[in-house]
Amino acid sequence: QKEVEQNSGPLSVPEGAIASLNCTYSDRGSQSFFWYRQYSGKSPELIMSIYSNGDKEDGRFTAQLNKASQYVSLLIRDSQPSDSATYLCAVNWNQAGTALIFGKGTTLSVSS
Amino acid sequence: EAEVAQSPRYKITEKSQAVAFWCDPISGHATLYWYRQILGQGPELLVQFQDESVVDDSQLPKDRFSAERLKGVDSTLKIQPAELGDSAMYLCASRDGGGNNEQFFGPGTRLTVL
Numbered sequence: 001q002k003e004v005e006q007n008s009g010p011l012s013v014p015e016g017a018i019a020s021l022n023c024t025y026s027d028r029g030s031q032s033f034f035w036y037r038q039y040s041g042k043s044p045e046l047i048m049s050i051y052s053n054g055d056k057e058d059g060r061f062t063a064q065l066n067k068a069s070q071y072v073s074l075l076i077r078d079s080q081p082s083d084s085a086t087y088l089c090a091v092n093w094n095q096a097g098t099a100l101i102f103g104k105g106t107t108l109s110v111s112s
Numbered sequence: 113e114a115e116v117a118q119s120p121r122y123k124i125t126e127k128s129q130a131v132a133f134w135c136d137p138i139s140g141h142a143t144l145y146w147y148r149q150i151l152g153q154g155p156e157l158l159v160q161f162q163d164e165s166v167v168d169d170s171q172l173p174k175d176r177f178s179a180e181r182l183k184g185v186d187s188t189l190k191i192q193p194a195e196l197g198d199s200a201m202y203l204c205a206s207r208d209g210g211g212n213n214e215q216f217f218g219p220g221t222r223l224t225v226l
Contacts, residue, residue, distance in 0.1 A: 004154070032213040043203055043217040044155065051212075088154050098143060098213055099168055102154030 002027045002093045006103035015112045019076040023089030023103055026070070032092040033065055035074045037085045038105065044088055048074060079110045114138040116218030118204050124224045130192035133221045136185070137206030143167075145215065146179055146189050147203040155203055161187060194225045 003026040013019045021035075032051055036044035050056045050063040050072070062075040072091075076083055086105040093101040117136040125131050137144045142163050147155035158177065160168040163184035172179065176195070181187040191198055201222050205215040 034214070036217075041222075043201070043220040046214060046216060049212060049214055090154070092213055098207060098215075099145060099157045099160050100155075100215060102156070104152065104154050 002091075002101050004089055004091050004101050004103040006087075006089050006106045008104055009107040010109050011106055012109045012111065013079050015079060015081060015110055017079050017110075019079045019083065019108055019110070021074045021076075021087050021089075021106045021108065023072045023074075024070055025072070025089075025091045025101075027091065027093055027101075028067075028070065030091045030093060033063070033072045034090040034100065035061075035063060035072075036088040036090060036102075037083075038088055039085045076108075079108075081110050081112050084108055084110045116204055116206050116216055118202075118218035118221055120221055121219060122222045122224075124226065125194050126226050127196055128193040130190065131194050131223060132191075133189045133202050133204075133223075135187045135189070135204030135218060137187075137204070138208070138216060141206035141208050142184070143207040143209070144181060144187050145205045145207075146187070147205060147217075149201040149203055149220075151200075158189070191223075194223075196225050199223055199225045 035048040038044045048063040050065045060077045064073045088105045089103040090100040144161045146158040149155040159179045161181045201220045203220045204218045207215045
């Protein structure tokens with residue numbers, strides 16, 4: 001059973017702080033890893049993708065991947081109230097290598 | 113900016129009725145996915161198309177759900193008959209043919225079955 005696990009939260013951080021979101025996955029064959037942001041009532045929006053071990057930075061966002069530990073994380077620096085949303089971790093899983101399996105998401109709340 | 117289009121955005125129906133959702137992927141995207149997202153959960157794959165062919169429909173409840181992408185462009189997902197447990201957000205996503213596997217979602221269709 002392929003699984004992606006996330007803490008549901010809520011994770012509460014003050015404005016300007018670093019938010020750290022974590023994700024573990026069960027399929028060692030997974031190759032592609034993604035973070036989506038989803039505002040309440042809206043569809044998921046892709047914010048980060050990562051394919052190799054290490055860090056990938058894009059603006060205030062840093063994704064970290066450790067395939068040996070089957071662990072993916074997302075750091076949000078200088079958190080803003082507009083970052084308050086649910087963050088979904090997604091991993092590719094099927095034989096064609098493209099369909100994604102998602103975690104349940106972590107709800108982030110940034111207070112001003 | 114190219115986007116995935118979906119309609120309708122909202123649908124309210126009674127159980128045992130038929131419903132249909134439409135999706136138009138980003139132009140040129142050969143791979144199209146339908147996902148279902150129940151409140152509080154992550155999206156779950158229902159069906160994956162590569163052009164007009166079904167790649168994976170192992171999680172599609174085929175007794176009541178059907179999906180087609182006849183010309184390899186837009187796609188329709190149908191439920192007949194709808195059940196109370198089908199209330200969810202139905203999301204369409206598409207991906208280009210490159211190796212990065214990035215998928216982009218449409219706005220979704222919120223289905224409520226009464």
